[in-house]
Amino acid sequence: MSVRPVVRQLFRIEQLVDMLLALTGKEISRLQQILRSGTVVYHYYRYWWEGFEAVTEDLQVLLAKFPDADPSQAFRxxxxxxxxxxxxxxxxxxxxxxxxxxxxxxxxxxxxxxxxxxxxxxxxxxxxxxxxxxxxxxxxxxxxxxxxxxxxxxxxxxxxxxxxxxxxxxxxxxxxxxxxxxxxxxxxxx
Known part of the structure; x- marks a missing residue:
């Protein structure tokens, strides 16, 4: 059995959403569910925060900052x-x-x-x-x-x-x- 120390860390909302995108993609309803629950396991670590209600329009604005799949991108x-x-x-x-x-x-x-x-x-x-x-x-x-x-x-x-x-x-x-x-x-x- 291994025990990991509890570490307090502040995340900006952009950092939290960036981490969550790896799990959910840009699926707004799933993002809202996780943000509301206030907890997620990512790369064997559990993160938690005080859950909150994320407004769809605010999430759409935030998600617009992240890239989308773009098949026109040539292989480099x-x-x-x-x-x-x-x-x-x-x-x-x-x-x-x-x-x-x-x-x-x-x-x-x-x-x-x-x-x-x-x-x-x-x-x-x-x-x-x-x-x-x-x-x-x-x-x-x-x-x-x-x-x-x-x-x-x-x-x-x-x-x-x-x-x-x-x-x-x-x-x-x-x-x-x-x-x-x-x-x-x-x-x-x-």
């Missing part, structure tokens, strides 16, 4: 901060595998290697432009996706063996060798 590889390989569909969603690939870790070049895993991923993204999917309020980023075809899967497996840093190699190997369709997601902050 140079601004991409992370990628993730995930199983496209599984019988049990709770067992869905996903491996996140942070740019910083994947950009490191292994000893005597001319390329990095990140460079390989960006080359694949250049060859097969990912489609816009949505905006993630939790990541403050646009999400782009493409399905990993069998020939690309083989190229990815080779790239992982040759260029992936040690901490990413085993989980990436495991997901690439799993059965079923895979999808590659790219995160581009706005």
């Amino acid at each position: 590889a140079e601004q991409c901060t992370a990628a993730a390989i995930e199983q496209a569909e599984t019988q049990a969603p709770a067992k869905k595998m996903e491996v996140e690939i942070p740019r910083e870790a994947a950009s490191r070049k292994r000893l005597l290697r001319a390329r990095s895993l990140w460079e390989c991923l960006m080359q694949l993204a250049h060859e097969n432009i990912p489609a816009y999917k949505t905006y993630s309020y939790g990541r403050h980023a646009d999400i782009y996706v493409w399905e990993i075809l069998p020939d690309v899967r083989g190229r990815l497996e080779k790239a992982v063996e040759r260029f992936a840093p040690r901490e990413l190699r085993a989980p990436l190997r495991r997901i690439l060798q799993s059965s079923g369709a895979l999808r590659l997601r790219f995160f581009v902050p706005r």
Whole structure:
């Protein structure tokens, strides 16, 4: 059993709503319900405040300050901060595998290697432009996706063996060798 200390922290309403958007999106009725209840669990922490009634018009004005999903946003590889390989569909969603690939870790070049895993991923993204999917309020980023075809899967497996840093190699190997369709997601902050 672990005990976390209670910390008092002041939030501006914009900060609180920013945190809640990761859970609710711009669904006003759900935001009003949480603000009225005065409590939420976010990233394993419980936050609470004196609940209050949020007026719909005030929330609409506040939400206008936050970005919306915008499919017209072109994929910008140079601004991409992370990628993730995930199983496209599984019988049990709770067992869905996903491996996140942070740019910083994947950009490191292994000893005597001319390329990095990140460079390989960006080359694949250049060859097969990912489609816009949505905006993630939790990541403050646009999400782009493409399905990993069998020939690309083989190229990815080779790239992982040759260029992936040690901490990413085993989980990436495991997901690439799993059965079923895979999808590659790219995160581009706005």
